[in-house]
Structures are given as C-alpha cells and as structure tokens.
Amino acid sequence: MTTSTPEAALSSQLRAQFPPLAAGRAYLDNAAGGLLPVRSIQAVTAHLTQYGAVNAMPSHVPGQAVAGLKVRAREGTAVFLNADPADVALGPSATALAFRVAAACARLWGPGDEVIVSGLEHEANASPWRELERVGVTVRVWHARQPDMRLHPDDLAALLSARTRLVAVTAASNVLGVTPDIPAITAQVRAAGAWTAVDAVHAAPHTLPDVQAWGADMVTFSPYKVFGPHLGALWLRPGLRATLPWPRLSFMPQGEIAGIEHGTLQFELLAGWLGTLAYVSELGGAQSLSRAALEAAYVQIGALEAPVAARLIEGLLDTPGVTLYGPHSMEGRVGTAAFRVQGETPDATAARLSARGVDVGAGHFYAVQPLTDLGVYPQGVVRASIAHYTTVEDVNRMLTALV
Numbered sequence: 001m002t003t004s005t006p007e008a009a010l011s012s013q014l015r016a017q018f019p020p021l022a023a024g025r026a027y028l029d030n031a032a033g034g035l036l037p038v039r040s041i042q043a044v045t046a047h048l049t050q051y052g053a054v055n056a057m058p059s060h061v062p063g064q065a066v067a068g069l070k071v072r073a074r075e076g077t078a079v080f081l082n083a084d085p086a087d088v089a090l091g092p093s094a095t096a097l098a099f100r101v102a103a104a105c106a107r108l109w110g111p112g113d114e115v116i117v118s119g120l121e122h123e124a125n126a127s128p129w130r131e132l133e134r135v136g137v138t139v140r141v142w143h144a145r146q147p148d149m150r151l152h153p154d155d156l157a158a159l160l161s162a163r164t165r166l167v168a169v170t171a172a173s174n175v176l177g178v179t180p181d182i183p184a185i186t187a188q189v190r191a192a193g194a195w196t197a198v199d200a201v202h203a204a205p206h207t208l209p210d211v212q213a214w215g216a217d218m219v220t221f222s223p224y225k226v227f228g229p230h231l232g233a234l235w236l237r238p239g240l241r242a243t244l245p246w247p248r249l250s251f252m253p254q255g256e257i258a259g260i261e262h263g264t265l266q267f268e269l270l271a272g273w274l275g276t277l278a279y280v281s282e283l284g285g286a287q288s289l290s291r292a293a294l295e296a297a298y299v300q301i302g303a304l305e306a307p308v309a310a311r312l313i314e315g316l317l318d319t320p321g322v323t324l325y326g327p328h329s330m331e332g333r334v335g336t337a338a339f340r341v342q343g344e345t346p347d348a349t350a351a352r353l354s355a356r357g358v359d360v361g362a363g364h365f366y367a368v369q370p371l372t373d374l375g376v377y378p379q380g381v382v383r384a385s386i387a388h389y390t391t392v393e394d395v396n397r398m399l400t401a402l403v
Contacts, residue, residue: 010300010304011304011388011389011391014037014283014388014389015389015391017037017038017039017279018035018036018037018038018389019035019038019041020035021035021389024357025357025358025359026357026358026359026393026394026395026397026398027359027390027394028358028359028360028384028385028386028390028394028395028398029359029360029361029383029384029385030205030225030385030386030387030390031174031175031202031225031336031361031365031383031385032361032365032385033224033225033230034205034224034225034226034227034228034387035227035387035389036227036228036229036272036276037227037275037276037279039275039276039278039279039282040227040228040229040272040273040275040276040279041272041275042275043271043272043274043275043278044229044268044269044271044272044275046271047069047267047268047271047272048268051065051066051267051268054066054267055264055267056069056070056264056267066267069267069270069271069274070265070267070270071085072270072274073090073265073270073271073273073274074088074090076273076274076277076289077090077223077233077273079277079289079290079291079294080208080209080226080277080294081209081210081211081219081221081233081235082209082210082211082212082213082291083211083212083235084238086238086241086257087235087236087237087238087241087257088233088234088235088257089233089234089235089236089257089258089260089261090231090232090233090234090261090265090270091231091232091233091234091260091261091262091265092230092231092232092266093124093222093230093231093232094124094199094201094220094221094222094232094233094234095123095124095128095232096232096262097220097232097233097234097260098124098125098128098197098199098220098234099127099128099131100246100247100260100262101128101197101218101234101236101244101246101260102128102129102131102132103131103246103247104244104245104246104247105129105132105165105166105244106131106132106134106135106137107245108165108244108245109132109135109137109165110135110136110137111135111136111137112136112163113132113136113137113138113163113165114137114138114139114140114161114163114164114165115129115132115137115138115139115140115164115165115166115167115168116139116140116141116142116156116159116160116164116166116167116168117129117130117139117140117141117142117167117168117369118141118142118144118151118167118168118169118170118180118369119141119142119143119144119149119151119369119370119373120144120149120151120169120170120173120176120178120180120367120369120370121168121169121170121199121367121369121370122170122173122174122175122199122201122202122365122366122367123366123367123368124199124201124220124366125168125169125170125197125199125220126168126368126369129166129168129197137165138163140159141369142155142156142159142167142169143155143369143373144178144370144373146373146374148178148326148327148328149173149176149178149325149326149327149370149373149374150178150180150327150332151169151178151180151185153184153185153188156185156188156189157188160188160189160192160194161192162192162193164189164192164193164194165194165195166194166195166196166197166217167185167189167194167195167196167197168196168197168199169182169185169196169197169198169199170198170199170200170201170202170203171198171199171200171202171203171204171207171209171214172200172202172203172206172207172333172334172336173202173326173336173367173370174201174202174336174365174366174367175336175338175364175365175367175370175371175381175383176325176326176327176333176336176338176367176370177202177326177327177333177334177335177336177337177338177385178326178327178332178333179203179207179332179333179334182198182214182215182216183213183214183215186198186214186215186216186217187215190215195217195218195240196215196216196217196218197216197217197218197219197220198214198216198218198219198220199219199220199221200219200220200221201220201221201222201225202225202334202336203221203334204221204222204225204226205225205226205227205301205387205388206301206302206305206334206335207298207334208294208295208297208298209221211235216237217236217237217240218234218235218236218237218240219234219235220232220233220234220235221233223269223273223276226276226280227276227279227280227387228269228272228273228275228276228277229266229268229269229272229273229276230266230269231266231269231270231273234260236257241255241257242254242255243255246259246260248260248262277289277294280293280294280297281293281294281297283296283297283300283301284296284297284298284299284300285297300388301388304388304389305334305335305386305387305388305390306330307392308335308386308390308391308392308394308395309330309333309334309335309386310330311392311395311396312335312337312384312386312395313328313329313330313333313335313337315395315396315399316337316339316384316399319399319402319403320403321341321342321343322339322340322341322342322402323339323340323342324337324338324339325338325339325340325374325376325381326338335385335386335390336383336384336385336386337383337384337385338381338382338383339381339382339384340376340381340382341382341402345362345379346362346363346379346380346381346382347362347363349362349382349402350362350382352401353398353401353402356397356401357397358394358397358398358401360382360383360384360385360398361382361383361384361385362380362381362382362383363379363380363381364377364378364379364380364381365380365383384398
C-alpha cells in the first residue's frame with residue numbers, strides 16, 4: 001500500500017500550478033531559471049491586456065495605475081527582503097544592478113584601495129568589482145578550500161586590511177550549492193571597516209532573504225530564480241544608499257533609489273512578480289502578502305526540498321562513474337549538484353539526459369572562479385538543481401538515465 005506524507009500531498013497540489021510540468025519532463029535546471037505559477041502568468045497577461053505598454057504617468061488614469069503598480073512591486077520586494085521599500089531597486093537583472101553600484105564605487109575608490117571577491121562567486125558578483133581595477137583598485141580572491149569548496153574565516157582574515165573597502169560573497173553558490181555563513185562573514189568584514197555585497201540570487205528560492213539578520217551593505221537577487229519573471233532586485237543599506245554616487249539622470253535627487261533603476265521598468269513583469277509573491281503567500285497559508293506568510297511558506301519549501309535534495313546528493317554519490325564536486329552531504333548546502341560522468345563531456349551528458357526527458361544544465365554557469373579552482377573551467381560541469389516543486393521521482397529519472 002502506498003503511503004502519502006503531507007509533503008507529498010502538498011507537492012502534488014502545487015505542481016498543478018506550474019503549467020510547464022504538465023509536459024511530463026523532469027525539469028532539473030531551476031538554478032538557471034524557475035518555473036512560474038499560474039498566478040504569475042495570469043498577472044502578466046492581465047497587465048498587458050489592460051495597459052499594454054502604458055508608462056507610469058500622473059496625468060491620466062491608466063498611467064496612475066501603472067505608477068501604483070511600481071510602488072506595490074517595490075513594497076512587495078521589500079517584504080521579501082525584510083527591508084524598507086525606499087532602499088529597494090528593481091531592474092532588468094541582478095548583474096545590471098551590481099554593475100551600477102560598482103560604477104558608483106569607482107567614483108569613491110582608487111589606487112591603494114582593495115576589494116575581496118569570494119572564490120564561490122557567479123560573475124554577476126565578481127566582474128562588476130573587477131571593473132574597479134580600471135581605476136587602480138586591487139582585487140583579491142578569497143579562495144574556497146578544496147575538496148568541499150567551503151569558505152573559511154581564517155582565509156578571509158589573512159586578506160582583510162585597513163585598505164579593504166568591500167567583500168563580495170554569495171549566499172549560495174549557483175553551481176556547487178554551498179551556503180556560506182553570511183551573518184558571520186558580514187560581522188567579520190564590518191569589524192575590519194569594510195562593506196559586504198551579498199549575492200542572494202541562488203539562495204533566494206531556497207532560503208528567505210533577511211537583510212536585517214544578514215547584516216550586509218548591499219544584497220541582490222533575481223525574481224526569475226524565485227518562480228517569477230525575468231527581473232533583478234537590489235537592496236542598499238540606508239546610509240549607503242544616501243551617499244553612493246551612481247550615474248543617474250540629471251533631475252534625480254542624490255540617493256533616491258529610483259535613480260539607480262535607469263529608465264522605464266518592465267511593468268508587466270512587476271505585475272507577474274506580485275503574482276508570484278501572492279502564490280508564495282498562499283503557500284504560507286495566507287491570503288495577503290506579509291513577512292509572516294513568507295516565513296511560513298519557506299518552512300513548507302524547506303520541508304518539500306529536503307528529501308529531494310538528499311536523494312539528489314546521495315544518488316549521485318552512489319552512481320558509478322560520477323564525480324560530484326563540492327560538499328558530499330546536505331550540511332551547509334542547497335539542492336544544487338555539480339558533477340561529471342566519466343568519459344563524457346558535460347554537454348554530451350546533458351544532451352543524453354534531455355533526449356530521455358530529463359533537463360539539466362551543462363557548462364560553467366558564469367561560475368568562473370570556483371570551476372577554475374576545481375580545474376574544470378571552461379568546459380564546466382553538469383548541474384542538476386531542484387526547486388520546491390521538484391520530486392524525488394524527477395531525481396530518480398535522472399539517476400536512472402545516467403547509467
């Protein structure tokens with residue numbers, strides 16, 4: 001007799017809300033982009049149907065409605081981050097927003113200043129800071145220790161100095177799944193008198209961001225990795241926001257967060273992101289968005305992901321001919337696995353799996369530093385990554401197809 005757990009019943013109900021899953025494929029490339037629930041898709045369609053490309057304008061009723069949408073999207077994102085809406089910017093991508101912050105820092109720093117980039121970074125939180133080398137800033141790398149690819153505070157301490165201005169670190173590696181201790185890192189950096197730039201893009205689908213608890217100075221994430229449309233988001237510490245001299249339109253006041261958004265936002269995508277936040281709130285048992293609802297939802301997400309992630313890691317370790325990179329347990333990681341199959345390129349493995357209805361990623365995923373340190377750049381790895389709607393059966397299909 002088949003037994004059903006509450007998590008299994010919940011998984012079955014929520015999977016019905018993600019239309020692409022109806023195709024019957026095992027989607028294991030969630031680190032590249034999540035699937036959208038019906039609520040989000042309908043919100044995008046409804047906005048375009050009613051408003052088309054109408055811009056935010058105070059002079060007419062449709063424009064006023066669109067302007068209100070922008071306000072609500074910023075407020076919703078602030079709830080998601082546990083932040084003040086005045087400190088939250090939205091844009092085309094986390095990468096674009098990070099480059100804009102780095103451009104501001106280039107006006108503050110120069111020769112003699114130093115920046116430290118962790119060895120786990122996606123290039124979205126590395127290349128913007130390396131741009132500062134053009135103005136004379138020295139960029140150092142805080143390498144992860146092999147073989148588990150974890151960051152150690154002693155290694156950071158050896159790099160920090162009175163000249164350190166910023167440390168860039170991810171909340172979760174987008175290729176290895178490693179989750180550094182962000183509050184501990186930010187405390188260490190703050191004690192040295194520097195800022196911390198946290199990339200929460202890969203962490204946010206699995207762990208609810210909390211800029212208050214993290215203690216960072218800037219945080220980025222991508223709603224499209226969190227079951228939403230293609231958007232990026234940025235939070236800046238209030239004191240930092242007020243003084244950072246980012247390039248902006250001439251009429252924009254210094255420090256106003258809209259000044260870093262650079263142009264017209266994708267309003268239909270803002271509507272979709274609010275639809276996603278409504279979906280997540282309902283997952284938390286609430287009919288309206290609140291921090292408490294999101295916290296409850298992420299408890300559910302954690303319960304849904306735990307057995308799937310464990311099966312992913314354990315199954316890969318038990319499969320002959322497979323090399324798993326990074327941690328070999330679920331401690332300090334999320335359900336993202338980087339691996340290679342003996343005698344087969346990552347591209348070939350991914351193509352073979354996709355032909356059997358299992359979709360994974362292959363390549364370097366912009367994770368240049370960690371894969372260089374592991375000796376597998378630029379060819380990269382196969383990456384399998386789960387979300388809360390992924391099932392153990394999805395993972396088992398991949399493991400069976402690997403052999």
